[in-house]
Amino acid sequence: MTGGAGFIGSNFVRYVLEHTEHSVVVLDALTYAANPASLEDLPADRCRLVVGNICDGPLVDRLVGEADVVVHLAAESHNDNSLADPMPFVHTNLVGTYTILEAVRRHGVRLHHVSTDEVFGDLELDDLARFTESTPYQPSSPYSATKAGSDLLVRAWVRSYGITATLSNCSNNYGPRQHVEKFIPRQITQVLSGARPRLYGTGANVRDWIHVDDHSSGVLAVIDGGRSGETYLIGADGERDNRTVVETILRLMDRPEDGYDLVPDRPGHDLRYAIDSTRLRTELGWAPRFTSFEDGLADTIAWYRANEPWWRAQKAEAEARYARTGQ
């Protein structure tokens, strides 16, 4: 798999080791977003980390040639960074995915491509609509545009070259081992650092939260039962506006619910995401296990409280980046 030292990747490796008999080789460039500590305690006979870039053709070719299935998660993943400097997103998300595709084509290896609901653009706040597998692509940010492009490359390689590949598009993940630049861990670690949470704009934007372990079980369901060339949406009916999420974090951490600051909005900020996961549930029998967002959030807060050495070094660096935009 690629990107296994990042947030979803490291949780996915753990999920696979716990729920299957498989062994995993992780290819990861260890960018700023990775944390090798996320993989440190895993059994060496079932999980091997190869430090390298998914744009390195010969390396990717060798590793793909040794694999039964390739699960592709490596990406530049943060919207705010893509607005400040889009080039790494074009390189990793497009050229990197192309490099993986050419290797699976040469070796006839099955691919699963992990993608995002952001490829669909956004929904109105007062609309009842949700994204489905047939929603047209309309990405807003450099990040989501490069993820949309990577999905289209995968679909083209299935149709034109006959590779075997599935795709999944998931909503916003939360849980342990997420970089502190992202919304939920940023706010939790603000409070743990004695600072106030930072809410973009008015906090009205809506995200559809899913626990990272439910994303992992959804990806495994698609790898096991998904049909090549098909896309499956993964979501757990977790819609919340950002203000509600911040207030919930503050309450769970015994702080006043209004103890946050409003900061400048993200340019082009998507209003609302919402996933209709009927296909995954009915065709592949998947269901989320984390049905209480508050319980999942409380577990996540407890994880960051107990694991300060994991996140402390990232925090100053991430806040220095936000300071440049006043966010």
Ligand code: NAD
């Ligand atoms: P992350 O930023 O936490 O981790 C990305 C990992 O990829 C890091 O370990 C990084 O070192 C690695 N990486 C980056 N560029 C690389 C390169 N050129 N070569 C090799 N490794 C490289 O990201 P995440 O939040 O865990 O997201 C993982 C995947 O899931 C991404 O494809 C993302 O688009 C998708 N996704 C994320 C979410 C979410 O809520 N976080 C939701 C849906 C889909």
Ligand code: DAU
């Ligand atoms: O929908 C899936 C996507 O979710 C993934 O594809 C991306 O990789 C992942 O980063 C995430 O994208 P978002 O842009 O939705 O996530 P982020 O955590 O950056 O922000 C979530 C919401 O919170 C968004 O509306 C912006 C807002 N926000 C974010 C930060 C960091 C704030 O209000 N304050 C903040 O400090």
